[in-house]
Amino acid sequence: MPILQKSQADRSATFAFWAFVSPALLGLTVFTLVPIVWGFLLSLSHAQNTIHPGHFIGFRNYADLLTDEAFLKSLVTIVVFAVFIVPLTFAVSLGLALLVNKVGWGRSFFRTVFFIPSAVSYVVASLIWKVSLFNGLPFGFVNHLIGLFGVHPVAWIGTAHPPWYWLVLVTVRLWLQVGFFMIIFLAGLQEIPKSLYEAASVDGAGPGWPVFRYITLPQLKATSVSVLLLNLIAAFQAFDEFYNILGGSGASIGNASLARPPLVYLYSLALSNQDFGRGAAGGFILTALIFAVTLLQGRIFGFGGSEK
Amino acid sequence: MNKRNALTSLPRTAWLLFVALLFLIPFYLIGRNSLMTDSEITSPYWAWLSPRPQWSNFSALFHDPAAPMLTGLANSAIIAVVTLVFQMLFSSMAGYALARIPARGRNVVFFLILATLMIPGAVTFVPTFAVMAYLGGVNTRWGIIAPGVFSAFSIFLFRQFYLRFPAEIEEAGRLDGLSYFGVYWRLLLPNSTNIIMALGVLTFIASWNAFLWPLVIGQDPSAWTVQVVLSTFLSSQKLNLPQLFAAAAVGVAPLVLVFLVMQRYIVEGAKFSGGKE
Structure with a gap:
């Protein structure tokens, strides 16, 4: 009898389990797993003007892309972008978290001010950066400010030399995302046991660099790794600010050719030129690059979570 | 706090005030420009605020056929709310089953879901578009x-x-005598308000602000979200600056409001996402 009851309970549990996971499982299957398989088949096909794989050509799409100068340039562009934005975001968000954590007055005010850009979209921020803040004409805000010091207006976005557009692209993302990472660092800082600092001050270490170097930073290791990873993966998928500040598809539109990241290139390849085979192949190459960089980061800084 | 602490924290506060000022500049620029005439915006002589605020920029915006703002706002609101409701429902159901219902195959399902977590979302937009075109969702x-x-x-x-x-x-x-469904509906869900609020607000904000996918799928103006409307407006040949900034103000104001009201939950959500909870 107990055995029968147990198997009945098992069956009702099994039924409930599948009933509860099936909507999510079905959705993830249709909108993530199927596209991966479909995309892989597309990437092996000559799929011009069609979303259907079938005209298989082996790995020629991959070979074409890896010898396509514009695509290779886009990979270099995104690596350069990541090299700027990732350490900068890390340093600024950690710096702000340290300042806000210790400030005596107006703590929640500062937290709100730094965090509120998270509510703004990349499109709106790009619009402000492009048309107002870094407008190349004298009425641009930054040009107005440097004008007060007698400096002539600078064409921030339109010229390849000097490449001021990097300043525009990096600061817009910095402004948008730094608050989010500051919040994560603040949470990390609050988990550090006070006793560690007390012990350090008994040992004669005043507040300052040594305490930061030998207590704060090591204690923040898990947090730091997760901030770096989230930031890195997001940076490699940059699209919005490049598309809206420099311009979208085709070299003739705007300043897109100055710095075209992989996603903007793939967008024009697949959606404008309707070459879905190469568009899909490019997605896999970019995924491989992201995996490689993530693993490299893991080798250098660890993946976090295991210590403590 | 004693006197010495107050003194040493003075430069810290000054630094923070300076950076805070920098962070507020973009908001100031939206407000300033959305209330100016075109010639005031493009004047080489800087005016910190318009002497005569042009509230008519906003009414003109909603009558401009080049920027279907009302359609965009309606689309964005519907999309963000539906995404929020169903994502919370389906995710909490699956999360409950994976955490609490013992069943064969549970580990396989969990592994499968973790595997999809590894795939960078924006990278699969081309094949996802192909699948969506096949399903008739464009x-x-x-x-x-x-x-x-x-x-x-x-x-x-x-x-x-x-x-x-x-x-x-x-x-x-x-x-x-509660069934699994009863446990979920009567015990777990009412006790999940914190995580639902935290993740829900983040989902709402992400959905409202999303750009690449709505751009790819919404090719017809009737399906444009606010972000796509703004982007199209920004890249149009002849820029109407006052209306462009009025549009930016209208696109960003609802979210700033949501942010200020829900900030406590957003902070929690950020901590969840960063693995700090």
Whole structure:
């Protein structure tokens, strides 16, 4: 009898389990797993003007892309972008978290001010950066400010030399995302046991660099790794600010050719030129690059979570 | 705080005030420009505020056929709310099953969901577009909504949350004759308001601000979200600056409001997402 009851309970549990996971499982299957398989088949096909794989050509799409100068340039562009934005975001968000954590007055005010850009979209921020803040004409805000010091207006976005557009692209993302990472660092800082600092001050270490170097930073290791990873993966998928500040598809539109990241290139390849085979192949190459960089980061800084 | 602390924290506060001022400049610029005439905006002589605020920029914006703002706002609101509701529902259901219902195949399902978590979302937009075109979702609201509803990440966070839910409460419910569904609906869901609010606000903001996928799917103006309307407006040949900034103000104001009201939950959500909870 107990055995029968147990198997009945098992069956009702099994039924409930599948009933509860099936909507999510079905959705993830249709909108993530199927596209991966479909995309892989597309990437092996000559799929011009069609979303259907079938005209298989082996790995020629991959070979074409890896010898396509514009695509290779886009990979270099995104690596350069990541090299700027990732350490900068890390340093600024950690710096702000340290300042806000210790400030005596107006703590929640500062937290709100730094965090509120998270509510703004990349499109709106790009619009402000492009048309107002870094407008190349004298009425641009930054040009107005440097004008007060007698400096002539600078064409921030339109010229390849000097490449001021990097300043525009990096600061817009910095402004948008730094608050989010500051919040994560603040949470990390609050988990550090006070006793560690007390012990350090008994040992004669005043507040300052040594305490930061030998207590704060090591204690923040898990947090730091997760901030770096989230930031890195997001940076490699940059699209919005490049598309809206420099311009979208085709070299003739705007300043897109100055710095075209992989996603903007793939967008024009697949959606404008309707070459879905190469568009899909490019997605896999970019995924491989992201995996490689993530693993490299893991080798250098660890993946976090295991210590403590 | 004693006097010495107050003194040493003075430069710190000054630094923070300076950076805070920098962070507020973009908001100031939206406000300033959206209330100016075109010639005031483009004047080489800087005016910090318009002497005569042009509130008519906003009414003109809603009558401009080049920028279908009302359609965009309606689309964005519907898309963000539907995404929010269904993502929370499906993710909490799956998270509960993965954390609390013993069944064969549970580990396989969990592994499968973790595997999709590893795939960078924006990278698969080309094949996802192909699948969506096959399903007939191009130029529809549901086509924009559907992929955003299913988030491996929020399933994972709900699972972690339910793993820590006290087992005694659940067992008491089971002894009182509640089914698995009853436990979920009457015990777990009412006790999940914190995580639902935290992840829900983040989902709403992400959905409202999303650009690449709505751009890819919403090719017809009737399916444009606010972001796509703004982007199209920005790249149009002849820029109407006052209306462009009025549009930016209208596009960003609802979210700033949501942010200020819900800030406590957003902070929690950020901590969840960063693995700090």
